[in-house]
Amino acid sequence: MMDAELPYSAWLMALLSLPGMGPARLAQVLEQSDAVDAWQKLLRGTPLKLDRVPRETVEKWRSAARAFDVKTRWSAAAALGMSMSEIGGSGYPDRLIDDIEPPTALFHMGHPVPVGPTVAIVGTRRCTSYGRRVAFELGAALSAAGVSIVSGLALGIDAAAHQGALSVAGALPVAVVGSGLDVVYPRRNQKLWERLGTEGTILSEAPPGAPPEAWRFPARNRIIAGLADFVLVVESHAAGGSLLTVDEAQLRDVPVGAIPGPITSAASAGSNQLLVDGAIPVVGADDIMIAIGHSPTPPKAADGTEATTSVISTPGSDLLEQMGWQPLLFEQICLLTSADPSLVATQIEQLVQAGFCTRSGAFVERVR
Known part of the structure; x- marks a missing residue:
């Protein structure tokens, strides 16, 4: 029996919780029926005509659905402070509604998604101290100028950009993660995750409890690109994952910039190649502000006083x-x-x- 008290979002969450249920497969399921009807078919064993989904995968879905308590899982998500928005519904980011591949639904923690200018700052997990410093300073300067920083809450460049944004009294940062909102990944970012969940916004296409499976991160990157007015690569190896975000940005005509790095640094091989290929050279926050059509403003520290990103006066x-x-x-x-x-x-x-x-x-x- 289906619980009539549950909202439609609960059944969408249930479908997203099935093993291997990514954006493309969910779209194929929903082409045939709505989420409630699809769930009933799985429980009853009614055949699903899914040309691009292996039969054994559908059987795994049936087994998982029979063991899945929708009401309990929906209540647990609410108790953790999570909310869920369907495309076009309340809380769903306006920027993504007309995206070329919009998420059917998003899970959310923290503040509402900011509606002002946004810049995605991305880069390698294996960054140099130079890259970490640049990401932090740009995150701080742009946030203080009223620009929301969007990134993936990964180690390295992502984390540094988020930390910079949180260090000033500015626009709210947004993290888009590749696991359930109750599954902190990587664990080393636990404290940063908690801060973003209260002082910023965390979004995920993955349902509560979803592990950080490899396939979720390329899918996550399209959301980062879709939310951004500008994508900045601070450091990237020659085949870095941040280049996937660049690909998604280019599909959406979102301008891409890169920080010049030493030609001897492997961590800058990919980002330097982007500059060779025509990306916008960025050497400071002003370059980005101009690119997105906004005037730069002096950065503010967390106490509201003017901040500085230059080296303090010191011997040497x-x-x-x-x-x-x-x-x-x-x-x-x-x-x-x-x-x-x-x-x-x-x-x-x-x-x-x-x-x-x-x-x-x-x-x-x-x-x-």
């Missing part, structure tokens, strides 16, 4: 600027600066003590 600051963001040997730093080695040694020690540089064996690397 000139040397710090000359070092750049790649690990260097002491001899290389001396050659770069043409300064007396004893002075260089003293300034390096001051920068390490102040937290601007770290040592790793014989190498010195700028981290702030």
Whole structure:
């Protein structure tokens, strides 16, 4: 028997909870019948005419449906503070309604999806300290200027961009994740996930309890691109996953920019190639603000005072600027600066003590 008290969204959630039920398969199921009718067919064993779905997959759906308590799972999601919106319904992002591949439904935690300008900041999980710093600073500067930062809450560039956005009193950040909203992934981002769930917005096409299966992340990337006025790649390896977001942006005529990186850095191989291929070069927040048709404004710190993204005045600051963001040997730093080695040694020690540089064996690397 079907529970007449449950909303239609509960049955959509149930369908999305079936193993391997991605956006394309759900669309095929709903072409034949609505969610309630489709669920009844699964429970009754009524044949489903799905040309592109293997018969064994449908049998797995039947088994899973018989073991799935829709009412209990719907109540549990509500108890966790999750809501669900169907395409065109209340809470569904307006930007996605006319998308070339809109999600049938989205799960949501936190604040309503912002309606102002948005920029997606994406990049590699295996980023350099340079990339992490740039993503943080741009996330802060753009958020303070009223631009919502959209990203995937992954390690590396995504996390740094979200952290930068949360460090200022600005536009609400948006995270689009590839698992259920109650399945934190990666676990190392637990605290950031919690902050975004209260100070920003977290969206997912995956139902509660859904694991972070590999196929969910390319599907997630289309949502990131669909929500953005501009997609920025901070760092990407030659075959980085962020390039999939670029592909989705180009399908939607969303402009793409990239941060120039050292030609010797593998972490910038993909993003540098984007620049070769015609992406917009970005060296600061102003470049993005101009690209999306907005005037840049001075960034604000969390207390409302003007923030700065430049290196603070400290002994050795000139040397710090000359070092750049790649690990260097002491001899290389001396050659770069043409300064007396004893002075260089003293300034390096001051920068390490102040937290601007770290040592790793014989190498010195700028981290702030």
